[in-house]
Amino acid sequence: DQQVKQNSPSLSVQEGRISILNCDYTNSMFDYFLWYKKYPAEGPTFLISISSIKDKNEDGRFTVFLNKSAKHLSLHIVPSQPGDSAVYFCAAISSGNTGKLIFGQGTTLQVKP
Amino acid sequence: IAGITQAPTSQILAAGRRMTLRCTQDMRHNAMYWYRQDLGLGLRLIHYSNTAGTTGKGEVPDGYSVSRANTDDFPLTLASAVPSQTSVYFCASSPSRMNTEAFFGQGTRLTVV
Structure with a gap:
């Protein structure tokens, strides 16, 4: 039961253009959502988050x-840069529950020079 | 400043053997997590701990155990390794389960043969 889903395994965009990465979730109890970025052979790093009481951050x-x-x-990245090429993970947490931080499958972004 | 440290960085393990992956953080974070990363499946939560002395099961806990005797350490044990546990394992911590930002270690690449 995948509660956080990233249905696009990969995305390729040209440098300077917009990158749009999508994420869907099923658990209505999630109240914080986060994006992490991961380079090869490194751990994920936090990028940006949003509370469920907001619609934009x-x-x-x-x-x-x-x-x-x-x-x-x-997640919108404007303008995209070659250094943005990485795997992007969407994550969600229900602060009122057990505190489980649940991740999606990830989307590999390639920004071409 | 170390942040969060995992050991070993990589390991080849014979099936049936016992193995403990170590994770230590020096940020005095309350919450800690163990994830495994597999191609196409993203980061899946194995076990978590909201504070020292407490642990909880994540999405894929079978075959793994954890302990949280103190704030800094959160070891993950495979009692009897199987090939399906071949993966990259990431430990993470955050100040509290309410906090949106988790910090990750560099990962442990485990191969069970």
Whole structure:
């Protein structure tokens, strides 16, 4: 039972263009959503998060959008840079429950120069 | 500043053997997690601990056990390793289960033959 789903295994965009990574979830108890970035042979690193009481959070080139009614969130990267090439994981947590931090399958982003 | 440290970085293990993966953090974080990363499946939660002295089961706990005797250490034990436990294992910590940002170790690559 995959509670957090990233249905696109990979995405390729041109440098300078927008990258949009998508994530769906099934558990309505999730109240925080996060994006992590992972380079090969390294652990994931935190990128940006959003609370369920918001629908948008922006940090520099990164913006996360949350659509609670659709149980969908997305990460926008504008403009995309070659250094953004990595695996991006969507994650969710239910703070009122056990605190389990649940991840999606990941999307590999390639930004071409 | 070490942050979160995992040992060993890699290991080849004979099936049926017992193995403990070590994880230590020096950030005094309350919550700690163990994940395994497998191609196409993303990061799956094995076990977690919200505070010293407590542990909980994640999405894929079978075949693994954990303990949390103190704040800093969260070892993961495979009592009798099987080939399906071949994976990359990541330990993570966060200040509390309410916190949105978890910090990850560099990972342990385990091969069970």
